[in-house]
Amino acid sequence: MSPILSIENLCKTYSSGLQALQNVNVDMVQGEIFALLGPNGAGKTTLIGSICGLVNYQQGSITVAGFDAKTQYRQAREKIGLVPQELMLDTFATVWHTVNFSRALFGKPKNHDFIEKLLHDFSLWDKKDTRLLELSGGMKRRVMIAKALAHEPEILFLDEPTAGVDVELRKSMWQNVRLLQQQGVTIILTTHYLEEAEEMADRIGVIHHGTLLLVEDKTSLMHKMGKKQIHFMLTSPLIQLPNTLQNYSLQISEDKKQLIYTMGKSTHDQQLHLLLADLQANQIMFDDITTHQSSLEEIFVETVERT
Ligand SMILES: Nc1ncnc2c1ncn2[C@@H]1O[C@H](COP(=O)(O)OP(=O)(O)O)[C@@H](O)[C@H]1O
Ligand SMILES: [Mg+2]
Structure with a gap:
């Protein structure tokens, strides 16, 4: 099976001269949960940004579901749902509007039933007419995920999804992630919580100072090194x-x-x-x-x- 996401020799140097990614090579398999693990400043967000077209990398190539992330940006980006590290949701718009609008941005036709199901899945249905700035932090997080999924992407990126999130929300978030995986969505999450990677991931990549130190099946990693x-x-x-x-x-x-x-x-x-x-x-x-x-x-x- 060809990988859903392929990263080859990726290098990124910021204008400050800081080399944030050094020759990163990795493939993601459809339907897996991949945890990108690394301390703050390791390059996790830069890597995700490069894949999603938010970071302009100098060297290497990224292929998303067969599309080049640079030359076929629109097609590649359409396959991706991104939940960024920073929440950007303090608006007067309602939950319903936000999620539907995000779908429309990707040029997808309206689909009331799909969005309704999505909001049910994330326990947001009874909040559909609530304005985002009235929601609790946990609900905002869920809206962010629902919004990222509104255009039915094949890959979901969760950048530090549980930083500052309480235990209950974390649990329900992981249930949602597993549900998505069952639906065939590939999930790539970043975290510096090791227990999280240990609990959730099928494969783990360790990144440090912009270098991907290892990528391995979680079970064999724990077996080999444990x-x-x-x-x-x-x-x-x-x-x-x-x-x-x-x-x-x-x-x-x-x-x-x-x-x-x-x-x-x-x-x-x-x-x-x-x-x-x-x-x-x-x-x-x-x-x-x-x-x-x-x-x-x-x-x-x-x-x-x-x-
Ligand atoms: N826009 C930017 N300009 C310059 N340096 C940046 C920028 N964004 C991130 N960096 C630097 O790149 C490195 C990797 O950052 P980042 O990808 O955000 O790491 P992580 O997400 O793993 O915490 C850090 O040293 C960070 O300070
Ligand atoms: Mg980050």
């Missing part, structure tokens, strides 16, 4: 590791009450069996075990630190 640790709660403190245990990746905790075993990606069950037998042989007793799996956050910090 470490698992087993903490043995010792019945009596252990001062020193017996010689026969030196070959295991074992550590004694600072308070000497725990023995910590780190499983690498190549550790298999057999080794765990051997370790348990060796612990017993050395009369190292424990009365409890906890396990710890490294989170995407730790993986992320590691990736960024290595560069």
Whole structure:
């Protein structure tokens, strides 16, 4: 299947001389949720802006559903729904008008039923005649998404969708995102909340200083880079590791009450069996075990630190 979005050798330098994107290459697959993860200033908004025609990039090419983002701008842009980082919705216009107007801007014929369904999906139907400046922040966010979807785009960009959003709204937003995915929409979101990427994304791209450091399937990323640790709660403190245990990746905790075993990606069950037998042989007793799996956050910090 050809990618819905293809970015090749993308470079962007702002007039200040700042190189915001450096040779970015990535393809997006139709129907996936892709999280672009990176700290503030990493280049996330610049990348989205380049795809949406808001940022004029100097080098590279972007293809949206087969259309070149520069030379076939209108066709490419029509495939895209954008929810920008900054809300720009403090107007006297009503919800109904705003969403319909956005559809009209893309030259799409009126479709009352579609817009009605959209507003129902985002729990905005009973607010359809309300003016935007009278809405709560959470409702405005939902209007922004409904507005971005009004022309039935195939790709939806959500730039920091949950920054400053409460837990309830975040949850309902993710439900909506999954619903869209089921309808075949490709969703690309940026975030610096790692838990969010971990929870939502099928694939994750890590961007830092304008460079896309890695792009990987979430599950394989966590599998490949994630470490698992087993903490043995010792019945009596252990001062020193017996010689026969030196070959295991074992550590004694600072308070000497725990023995910590780190499983690498190549550790298999057999080794765990051997370790348990060796612990017993050395009369190292424990009365409890906890396990710890490294989170995407730790993986992320590691990736960024290595560069
Ligand atoms: N219009 C602009 N002019 C000059 N520099 C900019 C402009 N927009 C963003 N930058 C800079 O480009 C870098 C990337 O910014 P941005 O894409 O907004 O990052 P992110 O969205 O990941 O926080 C930052 O160093 C930012 O200060
Ligand atoms: Mg940004």
